[in-house]
Amino acid sequence: MTEQLTRLRDEIDAIDNELLQLLNTRARLAQEIGRKKSGTAYRPERESQIFTRLKQLNAGPLSHERIIQLFTEIISACRALEEPFTVAYLGPQGTFSEEAVTKRFGSAINTLASSSIDDVFRKVESGTAHYGVVPVENSTEGAVGRTMDLLLQTPLKICGEIELSVHQCLMAQHSELTKIKKIYSHPQSFAQCQKWLKENLPNLHVMDRIDAASNADAARLAASDPHAAAIAGKKAAEVFGLTLCARNIEDNPNNTTRFLIIGTQHIAPSGKDKTSLAMATNNRPGAVHELLAPLAHHRVSMTRLESRPSRANLWDYVFFVDIEGHQEDEHIAKALQALRNNATFLKILGSYPAA
């Protein structure tokens, strides 16, 4: 080893020693905060402010994304010293929902794979889990109806949102594509990877594509068959010990799924928040326009508007509206009061830091 290399490695060792001390000092401070504050350890508004500040300060060469990933793990470890908690998600293990959980909470938490979206809500409502993570919309597939219906009924609040780029990978026991005779995946994932399959595995017939209940299930099936591969997220390859044969094989690289964090906690303003509402009005001409007019009047930006059948009466609709701002912000509070006067029904689903 050259002298120069040794010197550089000595420098890294010295920095690691400093980092080690600083990390433990940070952890002790988090423990002290944990003893002094009342209520739960997890404060998404504070974590969001930390990330915003770090992104402003970061001069590279590490990307903003890497910095956020590293600090998510640091915060996760500090938080766990204050109070360990459990997050339920739409399972099985290895799904994109699990990837979303790790992206936001880091790995120092307990996770609980649940069999359905209903089951995630039930686990949080009964106190079996402190928070739940459920998909709410996908940039190509649209809204997840079951999540929206359950938001109407539940006493739980939306505590946060997570945006996840959905990257599909081809995985198998080995990386020899010529040995692959069949592919397992969820129908939606097959649909998202048509072009890649045609170009890279032209000899595989449509009949060799076998639908699975979830991507994670597809990976589980491929793990027991050397002639099979699966299309799933990279987390599934980790869970089932598979080799990644190809990454990012989706036709649309911007495919994103938005997840919601649900819980019992009221989230304080972070300075960059969203508020989600569900509303209904009379079924007459101009009613929706009138209903939403206070938002324009109070200069509130709407980031999402979605309608769902109300299930109570035929052709009655519930409108799901996301707005920029927190319900405690003055102009939002005024707009909400005006909306309440116009609507036949209004439920504030939660205010939380914008992703």
Ligand SMILES: C=C(O[C@@H]1C=C(C(=O)O)C=C[C@H]1O)C(=O)O
């Ligand atoms: C330390 C705190 O508790 C948790 C841990 C945080 C951290 O490690 O920085 C930030 C917010 C909380 O989720 C706090 O509330 O400040």
